[in-house]
Amino acid sequence: MATGRTHRPATRSRGIPEATVARLPLYLRALTALSERSVPTVSSEELATAAGVNSAKLRKDFSYLGSYGTRGVGYDVEYLVYQISRELGLTQDWPVVIVGIGNLGAALANYGGFASRGFRVAALIDADPAMAGKPVAGLPVRHTDELESIITDNGVSIGVIATPAGAAQQVCDRLVAAGVTSILNFAPTVLSVPEGVDVRKVDLSIELQILAFHEQRKAGEETSPAQETAVAAAAQPRSGTGVRPAAGGRKGPDGDVPAVMPA
Amino acid sequence: MATGRTHRPATRSRGIPEATVARLPLYLRALTALSERSVPTVSSEELATAAGVNSAKLRKDFSYLGSYGTRGVGYDVEYLVYQISRELGLTQDWPVVIVGIGNLGAALANYGGFASRGFRVAALIDADPAMAGKPVAGLPVRHTDELESIITDNGVSIGVIATPAGAAQQVCDRLVAAGVTSILNFAPTVLSVPEGVDVRKVDLSIELQILAFHEQRKAGEETSPAQETAVAAAAQPRSGTGVRPAAGGRKGPDGDVPAVMPA
DNA sequence: GAATGTGAAAGATTTCACAGCG
DNA sequence: CGCTGTGAAATCTTTCACATTC
Structure with a gap:
């Protein structure tokens, strides 16, 4: 931070x-x-x-x-x-660019809360040539090649990354090199940025995992209201479904890292 | 309190x-x-x-x-x-439902990180009759009328709300009444839930506003120092955090900001 | 020798509770 | 009165630094 x-x-x-x-x-x-x-x-x-x-x-x-x-x-x-x-700092206008126009990027582009509060979507950028020119939320999608000029021409200092995890760091580097100093990252990756650049991360699977943790706890207390000291009450959550072996089980396909973000 | x-x-x-x-x-x-x-x-x-x-x-x-x-x-x-x-609690399977299948809901449905880590999308639910039956991420969208039965039949305990702000509380109430005890809320609204139900919130405009605050600050101080490129992996002081806004928000939580969440 | 595990110190955040102002 | 503004206490987190173990 x-x-x-x-x-x-x-x-x-x-x-x-x-x-x-x-x-x-x-x-x-x-x-x-x-x-x-x-x-x-x-x-x-x-x-x-x-x-x-x-x-x-x-x-x-x-x-x-x-x-x-x-x-x-x-x-x-x-x-x-x-x-x-x-x-x-909302009394001024903050132009932002959204990189990665998949479902998520489109959702962000259409998000009303953006415009209503000092933020203006200056451009939507995607690496897919086929997307170029297509209108999303009223704006034509621009190709990644134009990234630097868009940043510069619009004085953009805030960038939103909604690309797949694999492209995030690269996009981040380009944004930073072009002058962006604040990044909102939706890709499930830890971004490396030079000092002075702020990064905030929104990670869906992390939020869900935190919920699962508490959910699991609830399920465990249900049966024994009392609190056993110690006791590794791991808790067998509700009847729910089956269960995956897990244990030493191989990490499933794609963990999170290579995770794929809609883009 | x-x-x-x-x-x-x-x-x-x-x-x-x-x-x-x-x-x-x-x-x-x-x-x-x-x-x-x-x-x-x-x-x-x-x-x-x-x-x-x-x-x-x-x-x-x-x-x-x-x-x-x-x-x-x-x-x-x-x-x-x-x-x-x-x-x-990820060694078990957690069926989740996503309510509100707009751009954001679709993005969530397609999000790879979901399935790969113990979470299984049990159903996609939307209030628009025109959406019913349409396949999104391989699943047919179900109508809101079926919400209760879907929750019950699948033993769902985690729900994701991606509806417009105006519908969030109502959807939340129905989810809770049907048995959901953990909610991930993407709508820009403070949800009122009974004790025992966990709510985590993801709010795009809030994240952007926090960035704007720091961005504004930077502009005001020419930090010349730090040439030490210290690959900083921005940490993020997660705000509030999990567990809890229980308690009844009197006031009408509905209206809320004119904010519009894609749905 | 190398790296974990952990008391204890240092900080940050939250909560209390009440003085003080309109 | 009613409600804000705020020291001080209570909690929670992070950081230090080092004894301990492999």
Whole structure:
């Protein structure tokens, strides 16, 4: 995360905790909804509920931004929308390119949330010549050959990678070389980037695996409510289905790594 | 705190920290890759690099699972793959349903990582009658009317919601009522679920907004230093994380942002 | 000699709880 | 009063550094 590191003991100027930054979009969304319903003010309690967090956390988060509330009353919706937008840098236009226009890329291109919040899809890029020119979400798909010029001409600094895992690193390198400094990666690969470039990853199978972990746990407690200390209650999950041998079993075909991302 | 629940720190039996659970899939992926290359053993250092974390953290993570390494040598790849898979509950088959078959739903259905790691797409469900019967990723799309029976008949406990924001809560309620206890939500909405149901959220615009925040920051400081190309594998301070927004969000969670999710 | 496993220190985040302002 | 803003306490995570084991 390219943050910590460096020299400066503290970028004191504005040390907003990373955890708080990650929640600001959540608050912003809830606030936008309120704004559209013309609600003038909200209490930390109400807003917290709408955003899915608890009020103490929300107030603490806001305290890092400044004192934008009014005691005894709450927060002014419009004002807060503006302050958070500004803090997140959404008051300016961010052109982004999406590389890899398969199902996922197309889904992203059509995603309304993009345009509605300061992000503008500057171009859709795909390596398949057959895709070139075909319109997706109203934009003609451009060929990978044009990647560098597109980045440069549009001043793009944020790139979205939705290619198969095998092409991700290469695409990443080209994006970075062309000037992109922030990447949202959907390919199941760990990308190597030079210092100064931020990468955020969205990985479907990881999310599912985390759910499976908790699901498995639930299944195990079901039967024995009590909690056995120790006991490797591995848990035999619900009746469900059969089961795969697994054990020393060979790694299945394609693990994740060579995984294939729709593209 | 929205919920009154005072349930114990859950995670009782085997206290594996949530942060560690979230990284296990990462290790598993790296290990699977090594396994396919027939690499017999790895050191914490090597594996950590491949997974994009540092070795101390990796060793600490593994220490929660047990002592599966050999001092002076490292870890046996196959053995570790098995142990982590078991811990995550991937040695069994998890049938999942995907609701909302638009671009995103189709992308998910075609996502290779799904099937390869213990997850099996039991059914694709969409509310559009015109979609019914159409094959997507080799499976015929089923109509929402069948949702309950599909869940029941297949013993599905994990559901993926890829519908527009407006339909998410309703779909969620039906899934839960039918027996689903883990949900992966792609719709930009905070879902209200009863206690005991886990919800994980993947939100594209949030990820982009977080990137924008850092991007904006960069623009404001000419970091000249760092020429040290230190192949940084960006880590990502996962926000909230798993398990839990239970509790009733009063307010109408529906409307939410005008955001539109492809569906 | 090499690399794991792990107490203990250092940090970061969350939660408490209440003083203080409108 | 009602609700924000915030020190301080409680938790959770990460990092250190080294004894321990192969």
